[in-house]
Structures are given as C-alpha cells and as structure tokens.
C-alpha cells in the first residue's frame with residue numbers, strides 16, 4: 001500500500017511531493033517534469049488542480065507513469081480529478097468549507113468510481129488558511145479561511161479529523177500564496193495529533209520548505225516553484241537536501 005510506505009518513510013525524514021496540474025501541463029511535459037523530479041530525489045508526484053483537471057487526466061497520469069517510477073497520487077479538485085491510472089488518491093474533505101458539497105457531497109459522488117477503479121484512497125482532511133481563500137481552490141471551495149494567527153483553529157479541525165478516522169491532514173495556503181502556512185500551525189498539528197501532515201501552497205524556497213519540515217511536516221508539496229521546465233532536477237535536489245537535514 002502506498003499509504004503505509006509513505007507513512008514509514010516520512011517517519012524517517014520529510015518527503016517531497018511535486019504537484020503537476022493536468023489543466024496547464026501537457027502529457028509530454030508532465031512526463032518530463034516527473035522524470036526530472038525523480039532524478040532530483042522527489043518522493044511523490046501529485047496530480048491535480050481546481051479547474052479543468054479532468055480533460056487530459058488519464059493521458060497526463062499515463063505519461064508520468066511511463067517516465068518515472070515514483071508513486072502517483074491524485075489531488076482532486078472535484079469529481080473529475082479521479083483516474084484509474086493513478087496509484088492512490090488523497091480522498092479529501094474540505095473541512096473548513098461553508099458549502100456541504102465540498103465537505104461530503106463530492107466524496108459521495110466520487111466514492112463508487114474510486115472503489116470500482118481500485119484506486120487506493122488516503123483519507124485526508126483539507127484545510128485552507130489565509131490567504132488561500134483568494135486562491136482558485138479557496139474560491140471554488142467556499143472557504144472560511146483559518147486565520148494565520150489562530151493555529152488552535154487548525155488543531156481543532158485536525159483533532160476532529162483524527163476522531164472521525166481520517167489519517168492525514170493537508171494544510172494549504174493556496175497555490176502561489178504570498179505566505180505559506182504558518183510554522184506554528186504545522187507544529188501544533190503535528191505535535192498534538194496522530195495525523196500525517198501534508199503542507200503546501202507558496203513554498204518557493206528551500207528555507208520555507210525546511211522550516212515546515214522542521215516543524216513536523218511529513219510531506220512538503222511544491223507546485224509553482226518547479227512548474228516551469230527549467231532546472232527542475234536542480235531545484236528538487238536543493239529542496240530535498242534542505243528538508244532532509246533535520
């Protein structure tokens with residue numbers, strides 16, 4: 001199982017996940033990014049986006065699988081974010097949405113497909129922080145954002161997720177966010193719950209990644225910073241080294 005493997009490996013060191021958006025990335029380019037990312041030492045390829053992800057999803061995932069041997073995990077923005085070609089899916093509920101569609105209805109609509117296609121589901125609470133409510137994911141997801149200065153709200157939601165049987169939490173600041181999720185929020189959630197902690201949004205330097213790994217993140221997600229096809233291997237190498245040095 002992919003989940004057991006990432007659990008085991010992330011207990012030794014923080015893992016690096018590279019996010020590929022199937023809306024803006026052609027299949028060939030996605031394959032190249034995954035190939036370079038693997039060479040640079042990335043651990044996981046995430047595939048997803050808020051808008052239009054379904055159009056070329058199978059082709060993008062197939063191209064990644066052909067070019068790299070890393071696990072490919074779906075990061076769905078809606079029911080069209082499901083592909084039987086992937087190894088696993090972050091089966092997410094956006095707990096701080098004010099619209100029940102994003103908390104439980106999308107999941108109900110996707111569940112039978114996920115099961116029939118045999119995709120490993122990784123039950124994940126998705127929490128969007130300020131300024132992520134201004135990102136595509138936050139706008140689409142009717143988010144009531146977690147205030148940056150109130151990490152205890154993140155802990156309250158994460159504890160509820162744990163008690164509901166979820167095993168992972170994704171702390172999100174929004175793609176391209178000016179500021180990533182505060183270190184205090186990563187720390188309070190990782191120290192006080194059993195959840196695996198995934199952190200993403202606005203992490204665009206090795207330092208920002210390292211601070212969050214040090215605070216207890218199990219998986220650091222990087223999208224925008226490696227999205228352009230330049231020096232991907234080198235960028236990945238530097239970030240991987242920074243988060244491993246803990």
Ligand SMILES: CC(C)=CCC/C(C)=C/CC/C(C)=C/CC/C(C)=C/COP(=O)(O)OP(=O)(O)O
Nearest residue numbers: 048049050077078094106110136137140141175
């Ligand atoms: C469980 C299933 C199948 C669906 C539900 C999925 C949920 C709860 C989604 C929450 C709302 C949402 C729109 C999340 C988007 C997550 C995501 C893939 C973000 C990637 O970043 P982008 O949204 O692509 O950022 P940009 O579009 O700004 O690049």
Ligand SMILES: O=P(O)(O)OC[C@@H](O)CO
Nearest residue numbers: 175176200201202223224
């Ligand atoms: O594009 P970036 O800012 O790296 O964000 C990645 C991811 O957390 C977005 O959902």
Ligand SMILES: [Mg+2]
Nearest residue numbers: 021049050175
């Ligand atoms: Mg995107």
